[in-house]
Amino acid sequence: MLLPPYQSASATQRSFELQPGDFAGRVIAVTGATGGLGTQLCHALATAGATVVMIARSEKRLDALYDALLAASAPTPVQVPLAQDKAAEADYAELSGLLASELGGLDALVHTAACSAAPMPLGDVSQADWARMFAVNVSAARLASLACLPLLRASSLASLVFLLDYKPNAYWGAYGVSKQALHALMSMLADETEGMRDGSGHPRLAVNGYDPGPMRTALRRKAFPGELENQSPQPSARLGPLLSLVARTDRQQTGSALYHD
Numbered sequence: 001m002l003l004p005p006y007q008s009a010s011a012t013q014r015s016f017e018l019q020p021g022d023f024a025g026r027v028i029a030v031t032g033a034t035g036g037l038g039t040q041l042c043h044a045l046a047t048a049g050a051t052v053v054m055i056a057r058s059e060k061r062l063d064a065l066y067d068a069l070l071a072a073s074a075p076t077p078v079q080v081p082l083a084q085d086k087a088a089e090a091d092y093a094e095l096s097g098l099l100a101s102e103l104g105g106l107d108a109l110v111h112t113a114a115c116s117a118a119p120m121p122l123g124d125v126s127q128a129d130w131a132r133m134f135a136v137n138v139s140a141a142r143l144a145s146l147a148c149l150p151l152l153r154a155s156s157l158a159s160l161v162f163l164l165d166y167k168p169n170a171y172w173g174a175y176g177v178s179k180q181a182l183h184a185l186m187s188m189l190a191d192e193t194e195g196m197r198d199g200s201g202h203p204r205l206a207v208n209g210y211d212p213g214p215m216r217t218a219l220r221r222k223a224f225p226g227e228l229e230n231q232s233p234q235p236s237a238r239l240g241p242l243l244s245l246v247a248r249t250d251r252q253q254t255g256s257a258l259y260h261d
Ligand SMILES: NC(=O)c1ccc[n+]([C@@H]2O[C@H](COP(=O)([O-])OP(=O)(O)OC[C@H]3O[C@@H](n4cnc5c(N)ncnc54)[C@H](OP(=O)(O)O)[C@@H]3O)[C@@H](O)[C@H]2O)c1
Pocket: 031, 032, 033, 034, 035, 036, 037, 038, 056, 057, 058, 061, 082, 083, 084, 085, 086, 111, 112, 113, 114, 115, 136, 163, 164, 165, 211, 212, 213, 214, 215, 216, 217, 218, 219, 220, 235
């Protein structure tokens, strides 16, 4: 099986916006919830009525996001403090148990968490950094997805989305290689689950990837410290295709890797 080639998000997906109530009653978990894209995503999901499960490593930043979502009259969000470079299978089993017992299930899981470093030649990447980036960018995404799979299987319209970065250019180091591994993980998981169909023949669980392109966030600043503030868009400008994948606007779409051009 070849990896699915990246396809440009359609104009409809790029301009997709949620309406209030679109996600009422749905439970959606976001890793990297306090990051640049993660924060914007949590706001968009919550204002559309979702109960957002915010997974992030800093309790202080989680508290601030919790307060901001409540101030926007969103359903009470759930905070899950988790350092994903250290988390093990048992932590994700606990997360899945909490989702089942406290929220009654899970409808979507979006992996935005990513660990990156300043660009450098592969020979300069320390083994410790290599291992940490693979732990967060690949292993944690695998463990969280597998732990949540039974809950997603029970949802009537489930979505699993991985944030990708499609160019493994020179000097992208462990981050660049790990994102290629994540692309493969997404594709294999989509293949392994695509046989699960609903009564209308649509995949019960959609598994897709999305590369939002350059966005003005901490991750981008680390890679391009000299870039001016207005040289790359804010993450809010790149949400459309991601939200449309979570909302399953194309009920057949699974195993695809979209990018925002
Ligand atoms: N920005 C871009 O130009 C760009 C381009 C293509 C793809 N992407 C992808 O888009 C996604 C979102 O990136 P972003 O730009 O929003 O980056 P960001 O602002 O740096 O957010 C990354 C998030 O990952 C979290 N994280 C890092 N290490 C972690 C760990 N050990 N345990 C738990 N969480 C950890 C960070 O936590 P803290 O909040 O505690 O720092 C942060 O919330 C990423 O998957 C990235 O690869 C970004």
